[in-house]
Amino acid sequence: MKSILRSSIALVAAAVLGAGLFAASAPMVAAGNGNGNGNGKPATADQIYxxxxxxxxxxxxxxxACYHDWGNGxxxxxxxxxxxxxxxxxxxxAHLGTPLAPGLNPPLNADNVAQANLKAWAEERGIAVDYTEDLAAFSRLNKYQAVVFLSPTRDSLDDSAQTALxxxxxxxxxxxxxxxxxxxxxxxxxxEGLLGGTNFYDHAPNRPGTVEVVNKKDVSTEFMPETWAFTDEWYNLHPYPSYVNVLLEVDKKTSLNGRANGHPGHGENHPVSWCQYYDGGRAWVTTLGHAVEDWTEAETENDDLFQNHVMEGLExxxxxxxFCSV
Known part of the structure; x- marks a missing residue:
């Protein structure tokens, strides 16, 4: 079953600063409330919360209309x-390998395969790449057209870096x-909102699944067949993503068989890639990319589709x- 959010074209007005909430009577214009109704009716802040x-x-x-053309694109x-x-x-x-040394563009170790190969893929398209695990880099973000969060974990940023982002x-x-x-x-x-209003909850063991293309109009999916096989951890997320353009999801059978730690997953609708405009910027995200082999020259099933998906989404x-065609 294709995602109920596949045509979720939403223009969400900015909330009143300070309280961070809309008045109960103020409508949020959306194709659905992001939680399965999809009825095209405006939802009030009370309903959303x-x-x-x-x-x-x-x-x-x-x-x-949520995008700010202020020079960073x-x-x-x-x-x-x-x-x-x-x-x-x-x-x-494991695809990140050993931690990187301080500074910008330190020498890569042999096991830093995700950083090395994402860099190589980008350079093949004429994109210059800096890479780092040094918080000082966040003082100079305006020279980049995109910042890629490649599998960071837990508290990856300090307060200054959060503000800079x-x-x-x-x-x-x-x-x-x-x-x-x-x-x-x-x-x-x-x-959390930048990710589409969701976070990692859990996952079952890395296993084969079938990816379903929800939106073939986007540049990151238009080259794909309707379904394709891939192996991943198939993250369960919470809450369910909202106000996003779902691009890919994993099929119902894979999702429902992937219960971990008592969590039922997302049932029939289990998105794995989506995009949105957020607070003036563009956000493109995917839960795919767990295996080390996804980031190496080793051939795995449909790794070329994964690679092109990431690079087209990046561009x-x-x-x-x-961006984010619907």
């Missing part, structure tokens, strides 16, 4: 440049979250290609 969907005090959704003639962030404050995925996104910057980008900054609500978040 009753069904656990937050507004995060920002403009968010799939309408470009790519423009013709500019150098294309991204920053890859992979600092971990807790468990570390918010200012960068609000200026029209691109954000790309890959795999365990959903397992970091748990206590920062603004970041769209940068502003090089159309």
């Amino acid at each position: 009753l069904d656990e969907v937050k507004d995060y005090g920002v403009c968010r959704g799939t309408a470009a 790519w423009e013709e003639g500019e150098e294309k440049r991204i920053l890859i962030w992979s600092r971990t404050g807790g468990p570390r995925h 918010m200012q960068y996104v609000r200026g029209g910057g691109g954000f790309v979250g890959i795999h365990n980008a959903f397992g970091t900054e748990y206590h920062w609500e603004w970041y 769209s978040a940068m502003g090089i290609k159309p």
